Amino acid sequence: MTETHVPHPDSTSVPATAPLTEIDMVAFRLGAQRFVVDARQIRGIGESTDPRVPALAPLIGLPMPSARARERALQLRHASAPETDRPDTLHCVRVEEPVSLQTIPIDALFPLPRLITRLSTLPCVRGLARLPDSTGPGFSVLLDLRRIPAPETASTGHAEPAARPGPTA
Amino acid sequence: MASDDLHHDPRGLGQATLRGGTDTPGVRADELDALLAQRGQAARQIIDVETARIKLVIFVIGETSLALRARNLLEILPFSTPHFVPGCPPVIEGVIDVRGDIASVLRLGDLLGLAHAPPERGGAILLGEAHAVRSGLRVDRVIDVFDLAEEAIQPPPDSLRQPLRDFTSGVFEHQGEVVILLELEQIFRALVGSMDGA
Structure with a gap:
């Protein structure tokens, strides 16, 4: 059993006034698409054996992952305690491997074009990122997991994944 | 030379011409001015067509x-x-x-x-x-x-x-x-x- 703890970037020694030049992102796949989320929104990465944990793909309109896909569970870190008490708050979602922690320069982040901002039905899609290890053209979609629509019928993933968080890295 | 034979240059350059001299016979100077003005207008119209592309x-x-x-x-x-x-x-x-x-x-x-x-x-x-x-x-x-x-x-x-x-x-x-x-x-x-x- 493996469990990765994602350190909270707010606890780093970087002064608050220093201009941000890089940002830590957790990268993963959903089908053929690559995604990234701000690492500050992730509390941990664990194995995904709990069927109550919802898959992220259908929550953002993508097909369910194939049965062969190897998945991991992202434990979400929410900003405030009252928010985590809400029953519709997502606490954990399943994504496909490989899951990695990457530091990318700020200028590799792109806001959505205005047309997409105005017409998108998913407020959780915030932009695009060009990962440094990207091979060939293409982008990763930048998600804000705090804005993921809660599943209508499935569990909100409040249950912890089967793997409990391991020691802090 | 009678004074009414003198026609002043409409451009105000102080020049004078004699009727039947440089003027076209049968065309008064003011008529010629009108013709020239009409031609100039036509030239401007051509330019206007070009700019309207x-x-x-x-x-x-x-x-x-x-x-x-x-x-x-x-x-x-x-x-x-x-x-x-x-x-x-x-x-x-x-x-x-x-x-x-x-x-x-x-x-x-x-x-x-x-x-x-x-x-x-x-x-x-x-x-x-x-x-x-x-x-x-x-x-x-x-x-x-x-x-x-x-x-x-x-x-x-x-x-x-x-x-x-x-x-x-x-x-x-x-x-x-x-x-x-x-x-x-x-x-x-x-x-x-x-x-x-x-």
């Missing part, structure tokens, strides 16, 4: 010839498969990388009610800007970039169907084909403006 980019979607004003187009790019972005309506195909910047790609045919040709037949993306929106516009083939006299543009025919008609300002003939002139401003306003009140 507009540069257009003509392209095809399916079997329909269309055009956009070049002033609304920043670039003509070869077609490259857009990167899908979840949550977009079908009319937005995705995004492309334009030399390090990101641009959305609009399926123009879908918006106009025209069927696109299969992408393997080649195509182009017109990078357009209007109504504070910059976006790529997928087209099947670019035909020509040329100047057209504005007077050659006729009003849209009544037979033009919706939704194409909403975005058409006129039609004209080019190489024997009827070309529909689209207004990018109206296209982007319809897309973005429709969400303003939401």
Whole structure:
């Protein structure tokens, strides 16, 4: 059993006034698409054996992952305690491997074009990122997991994944 | 010499001419001035016609010839498969990388009610800007970039169907084909403006 703890970037020694030049992102796949989320929104990465944990793909309109896909569970870190008490708050979602922690320069982040901002039905899609290890053209979609629509019928993933968080890295 | 034989230069240069001298026989100097003024006006009209030409980019979607004003187009790019972005309506195909910047790609045919040709037949993306929106516009083939006299543009025919008609300002003939002139401003306003009140 493996469990990765994602350190909270707010606890780093970087002064608050220093201009941000890089940002830590957790990268993963959903089908053929690559995604990234701000690492500050992730509390941990664990194995995904709990069927109550919802898959992220259908929550953002993508097909369910194939049965062969190897998945991991992202434990979400929410900003405030009252928010985590809400029953519709997502606490954990399943994504496909490989899951990695990457530091990318700020200028590799792109806001959505205005047309997409105005017409998108998913407020959780915030932009695009060009990962440094990207091979060939293409982008990763930048998600804000705090804005993921809660599943209508499935569990909100409040249950912890089967793997409990391991020691802090 | 009688004083009424002297005719002052209307340009006020202090020169005088004799009737029957340099003047055309039978044409009074003021009549000649009027003729010259008329000719000058004609010359200006020719210049006006030249300035009334507009540069257009003509392209095809399916079997329909269309055009956009070049002033609304920043670039003509070869077609490259857009990167899908979840949550977009079908009319937005995705995004492309334009030399390090990101641009959305609009399926123009879908918006106009025209069927696109299969992408393997080649195509182009017109990078357009209007109504504070910059976006790529997928087209099947670019035909020509040329100047057209504005007077050659006729009003849209009544037979033009919706939704194409909403975005058409006129039609004209080019190489024997009827070309529909689209207004990018109206296209982007319809897309973005429709969400303003939401």
